[in-house]
Amino acid sequence: MKKQCSEESSQTSPNQKLSLEHCWFDDACILDMDYFVKTLSGIKAKGVRADLIGSIITHYASKWLPDLSTEKGLTQFEESSPESVTASWMKKRFFVETLVNVLPPEKDSIPCNFLLRLLRTANMVNVDSNYKTDLENRISWQLDQASLKELMIPSFSHTCGTLLDVELVIRLVKRFVCLDHEGGITTAALVKVAKLVDSYLAEVALDANLSLSQFVTLAASLPSHARPTDDCLYRAIDTYLKAHPSVSKQERKGLCRLIDSRKLTPEASLHAAQNERLPVRAVIQVLFSEQTKLNRHIDWSASFGSLRSSSVNGVFDTPARCLSKREMNTQQMEIKKLKEDVYMLQSQCNALQAQMEKMAEKKKRFFKWKKLGFGKSVGEIENVEQQEVESEFGFGKQTPMDMKASLSKGRTPQKWGKSLS
Known part of the structure; x- marks a missing residue:
């Protein structure tokens, strides 16, 4: 044969x-x-x-x-x-x-x-x-041709704590990025790998044994221009924070530094603004980014309207089509809605700023009380404050009869007594 x-x-x-x-x-x-x-x-x-x-x-x-x-x-x-x-x-x-x-x-x-x-x-x-x-x-x-299913290779080493071989994926991505530095990778291939890595991060983030350093190393292995939007990266970070509630505040801040709030879509920004797992500073950055986008859009709409009106008045020679009444109403409604969104974001920013100032004032008062109390307990500090008030106003824990007697005694001057005698 x-x-x-x-x-x-x-x-x-x-x-x-x-x-x-x-x-x-x-x-x-x-x-x-x-x-x-x-x-x-x-x-x-x-x-x-x-x-x-x-x-x-x-x-x-x-x-x-x-x-x-x-x-x-x-x-x-x-x-x-x-x-x-x-x-x-x-x-x-x-x-x-x-x-x-x-x-x-x-x-x-x-x-x-x-x-x-x-x-x-x-x-x-x-x-x-x-x-x-x-x-x-x-x-x-050819990592841009890989699928997420085949990339999820289990770890066969007994020394590795994670279920998936994360170190292997880190090596593959770093070698792919080196090829990009050498000019052998197209932008489309880099975007595909970034999407693949973010999907992989969202899957492996559920592993309780995944260390923070491994997550950060894999997420930061790609350049910033590889991600057109950071929605998938934000989803992976939120999944990691949900699966690892013991992450400290500083570690949460380090994770959120991986996200560029300017590259979040409005849907992701809205979710991030209401996400209690994110630090306050990250939420404020997201709100400010959305406010900047809205202001820029409003300025662009205003400049576009002035340009169109100038062209209608004959300042420019290029012909321009006049907006219909329906189009003008639609544009005015969009601008009005954008203004309302800006006002809402400003109010949220002001509320968050007031809350932060209030928390800072409470913290300042707490350390001041601790300094005055010399390490005393809260009850002892309250007793000290009450004694200070009593010494300032001249009364302490008195009965109503005692207070009445002291007040009547205080109302009778010494010279009036001599004149009556």
């Missing part, structure tokens, strides 16, 4: 050999890796394109190696391998290392999701670090 296939393939063009090579995919002797490598080398020598070579490798690996097939059910490898767990583990390790060696060097010859599944298996069977590094480099070249 193999001889017949080779004779047919010699009479066809190199780019038509993919369908003919399927005749030896189902052969049991293909489990011999030496024969597979020799056959693949013969196909490469005939000038077959790199993407077709990659298709042959992915089809072969998905058929014979477990965990590489996207279809459910047992693979041929599992059906024909009744040996022990150790022998199967060693065979998988040799299989992965051989596949990595025969991968074509071209960038897009192998799909990124297949490489991620191959890397997952390589980590599971603990192949040599050189093969892992090679796979990570290939994945970082």
Whole structure:
């Protein structure tokens, strides 16, 4: 059968050999890796394109190696391998290392999701670090083509506390950003990776063992221009704060510094303004950013209206269409609504500022009382204050009769007594 296939393939063009090579995919002797490598080398020598070579490798690996097939059910490898767990583990390790060696060097010859599944298996069977590094480099070249499902590789190390291998994703993203610095990545690819990283952060943020440093490192590994909006990053940070209620105030401030409040949409800004998990300073920054956007929009609308009126009056030679009554009413309603939003934001800012001043005054009074009381308790401080009031006004804890007697005694001057006598 193999001889017949080779004779047919010699009479066809190199780019038509993919369908003919399927005749030896189902052969049991293909489990011999030496024969597979020799056959693949013969196909490469005939000038077959790199993407077709990659298709042959992915089809072969998905058929014979477990965990590489996207279809459910047992693979041929599992059906024909009744040996022990150790022998199967060693065979998988040799299989992965051989596949990595025969991968074509071209960038897009192998799909990124297949490489991620191959890397997952390589980590599971603990192949040599050189093969892992090679796979990570290939994945970082085309990380913008990866899916979130395949990127969520579990951690097979007992020393790692998280369920997912976060350090692996950090390495992949950093290598991808290095390629961007070298000019080998487009802006669209960078935006896709930023969206992928933010989605990954939202998933891994639910892990209670995820450290704050890992979250911050992965979130800050991308440049600021990679995110058109920070809504997904804000969602990931909010998820992390919700899953980690023990985060300190300073750590919350550090997390919120990752967000650019100017890049939040109105929906995200509204949610952030009402989010009790965020520090007060972050909420104020969001409110001020929204107020600045509204003021800028109002100024732009006003300048646009003046420009249109000037063009109507003949200041500019360019013709301009006059607004209809309906369009003018719509524009006036939008400006009125924007003004109302500005007033509402100003009132919220004033209320927050008054609340902060009130909290600062309470804090100042607390330290002042503590200084006057010399470390006394609250009851003792109140007694000291009451004694000061009593000494100032001249009365203490007296009964009404005592107060009346003291007041009557105070009303009778000494000279009046002498005159009566």
